[in-house]
Amino acid sequence: MLKIFKIIAFLEGVSLLALFFIAMPMKYFMDKPELISPVGMAHGLLFIAYIVLATVLKFELKWSWTKYFLICIASLIPFGTFYVEFKMLKEDTPA
Template structure:
């Protein structure tokens, strides 16, 4: 479960950066909306997977609601899931 959640956190963070770093400029500056569709679908799927896995992981580890809220807020911030992976998930793997 830890590896799956860690990989999902990293993938979600990458999709977030791709969506807002590449997809949005292509759509609004260069008027090329097509890449945004596919990046958006991937990001949406990964975001939902991240939140579901965060709930399951918090329940498995018996983490508090406060820690889940931290995990959730991190998914809304650029680079947030990378921070979560380094701060909370990597120490558990060691």
């Protein structure tokens, strides 16, 4: 389950960056809103999957509430899920 969460975390981070730095600038600076809908939908689905998997893993791996909330908040910040994937989940990965 942790491996799936790491993949979703990476994809969610990429979708957030694509939304903020590709789709939104195209909409507002080039008057081309075509990418907002598909990128926004992908990001929304990945965000929901990220939060659901984080909640499942919170109880499965017995994360503290602080760690859980930090992992959830990281999904709202650009590059936050990359930090979670590479730093905060290192101790949960079996050797």
